[in-house]
């Protein structure tokens with residue numbers, strides 16, 4: 108099989124890879140983005156309900172500390188709106204007993220995006236030539252060659268789907284996932300491989316829930332929709348309503364660790380029972396519900412991520428390296444950002460760094 112030869116290959120079509128492609132596309136005609144899934148967006152996932160997009164990945168950006176996200180929203184003509192936080196919160200103790208508590212607004216204030224976070228990815232996609240993005244292209248092997256880098260697409264237990272060759276590669280996926288699922292030849296330096304495995308993938312161990320309603324009972328009761336529970340299943344709850352009117356929404360993170368999580372209908376029923384206890388019986392009658400367990404996603408999480416990181420780790424380029432193999436392979440992806448790693452802002456800044464290294468005059 109003769110490899111297809113291009114200048115630059117981006118591996119991963121999450122926000123970071125898509126932003127790198129958007130930056131490089133105008134100057135680099137020979138560009139390919141290989142995405143393992145049948146969709147772009149990675150950890151950004153927003154199922155649609157009658158024109159509303161429910162964020163099952165990131166919900167917030169923080170305008171006060173996210174300059175790149177702000178700029179991208181402006182460039183794509185999108186609109187943000189503040190997280191609804193007016194009213195009182197709810198707290199549920201270990202024994203299930205619920206009480207009303209003072210509200211606890213986010214600091215700095217968090218904003219949601221009209222059209223869901225996927226509108227960032229869709230906006231970028233519209234500006235990237237169609238031929239660049241190849242879905243259903245999981246990379247399984249990356250090889251250093253005398254004159255560049257060889258990339259094999261496919262599964263280890265099947266014949267390769269295709270091979271490509273490039274002068275430069277941008278790795279726009281979590282470094283832990285890359286170290287765990289891609290075979291590098293020759294071996295990566297030991298310290299680098301270990302640092303990649305140690306960089307936990309932010310939120311990969313979590314599961315998120317979204318319920319949609321045609322009215323927001325909790326607001327009528329003077330509640331903000333914010334809740335905090337020590338018994339679960341949801342550990343943290345927020346108002347997830349649309350910016351205009353219907354649908355209204357409650358959304359939250361499951362508090363049960365991935366290793367002990369038993370998904371399925373029982374989980375949804377238990378969450379709706381919890382919501383009705385916290386926000387009234389109407390909360391058990393949603394128009395629609397969505398549930399996403401990120402720990403079960405082979406193109407996000409590894410077995411290491413099932414032990415969820417509860418505190419935000421300090422992400423940095425692995426082992427201090429922003430590239431390896433003499434500048435042939437560059438790290439992007441939020442976990443390799445120099446600052447605000449783990450967040451959308453870090454996904455953009457790491458993409459910017461990799462794109463300018465690959466194409467300094469771009």
Ligand SMILES: Cc1cc2nc3c(=O)[nH]c(=O)nc-3n(C[C@H](O)[C@H](O)[C@H](O)COP(=O)(O)OP(=O)(O)OC[C@H]3O[C@@H](n4cnc5c(N)ncnc54)[C@H](O)[C@@H]3O)c2cc1C
Pocket residue numbers: 118119120121122123124141142143144147148149150151163164165166167168244245246247279280281284288289309310311313314315401406407439440441442449450451452454
């Ligand atoms: C539940 C949840 C809530 C979050 N909340 C927030 C929030 O409120 N605010 C915030 O700023 N951030 C939040 N985040 C983090 C945010 O989602 C990430 O920072 C951002 O989406 C990361 O983008 P990325 O492109 O670096 O990585 P990813 O989105 O993980 O993209 C990597 C891409 O690589 C692809 N891929 C994987 N393996 C291969 C392979 N072998 N070959 C080819 N492609 C491959 C994947 O399919 C994926 O598309 C949250 C994340 C989750 C899961």
